[in-house]
Amino acid sequence: MKLADLTTYLDEYLKISAYEDRSNNGLQVQGNLEVTRAAFAVDACLASFNAAVSAGAQVLIVHHGLFWSQHIQVTGMHYERLKTLILNNISLYAAHIPLDAHPEVGNNIQLARLAGLQHIEPWGQHRGDTIGFVGELAEPLSPEQLSARLERHIGPGNRVQATGHPARRVAVLSGFGVDFTAEARAAGADTLITGETSHTWVHPVSEQGLNVIYGGHYNTETVGVKALAAHLAEHFGLDTVFIDLPTGL
Numbered sequence: 001m002k003l004a005d006l007t008t009y010l011d012e013y014l015k016i017s018a019y020e021d022r023s024n025n026g027l028q029v030q031g032n033l034e035v036t037r038a039a040f041a042v043d044a045c046l047a048s049f050n051a052a053v054s055a056g057a058q059v060l061i062v063h064h065g066l067f068w069s070q071h072i073q074v075t076g077m078h079y080e081r082l083k084t085l086i087l088n089n090i091s092l093y094a095a096h097i098p099l100d101a102h103p104e105v106g107n108n109i110q111l112a113r114l115a116g117l118q119h120i121e122p123w124g125q126h127r128g129d130t131i132g133f134v135g136e137l138a139e140p141l142s143p144e145q146l147s148a149r150l151e152r153h154i155g156p157g158n159r160v161q162a163t164g165h166p167a168r169r170v171a172v173l174s175g176f177g178v179d180f181t182a183e184a185r186a187a188g189a190d191t192l193i194t195g196e197t198s199h200t201w202v203h204p205v206s207e208q209g210l211n212v213i214y215g216g217h218y219n220t221e222t223v224g225v226k227a228l229a230a231h232l233a234e235h236f237g238l239d240t241v242f243i244d245l246p247t248g249l
Helices: 003-013 046-055 078-089 097-101 105-114 143-154 177-185 199-208 222-236
Strands: 025-029 037-043 060-063 091-094 117-126 129-139 157-159 167-172 190-195 211-214 238-244
Touching: 003 060, 003 157, 003 238, 025 060, 025 078, 025 167, 037 046, 037 222, 060 190, 060 222, 091 167, 097 105, 097 129, 097 167, 097 222, 105 129, 105 143, 105 167, 105 222, 117 157, 117 167, 117 177, 117 238, 143 157, 143 190, 143 211, 143 222, 157 199, 177 190, 177 199, 177 211, 222 238
Parallel strands: 037 060, 037 238, 060 091, 167 190, 190 211
Antiparallel strands: 025 091, 117 129, 129 167, 157 211
């Protein structure tokens, strides 16, 4: 298919222009104008670019792109990354907040479904946009049980900060969503599923009385990329490949 047709579809399907985002979402680097194979990865980096070359892809679609609304000199590693894309005629397409928020293939709706949530509703305001989800478990689970359920889908390595109370109503926000703990409590959630935390958030989370499952920034953001790949494969018959480059974080 034509690159222009693919990017037009993605721009509309993901509602790229609808979200306030530091990421310069959409087509960031233009390459081959014909696409027969699309590679997918969480991060735009030299390793994912080289893997896309090895996979014979003409486009790489990522969650974390190269351009974040600031000027970057084309030197050093930034030069090496761009050179790899350009010399191999590979396009780069990025979808950050739009892929977190999407109601069908987004990271957060995918995590909510994998967690087994029911009666799922939009939740979580980011710069005026609702990007997360909240829902109910069919029956209460301990945070450890819910974490184990998630790990069966996203991989091992979860960290659980538990209150001693079971999980019933669960809010979901991938990546660094730990700063949404107060908003989760306000929505009636007793548990938050997110990606990562930092030292400074340990005590504030404890003081909120909220169970938090940290699934890893990387692991919680593979699910949307994979779901988008599956959607494009089904919709267009496009050959797709997922490039797995876990960071352990």
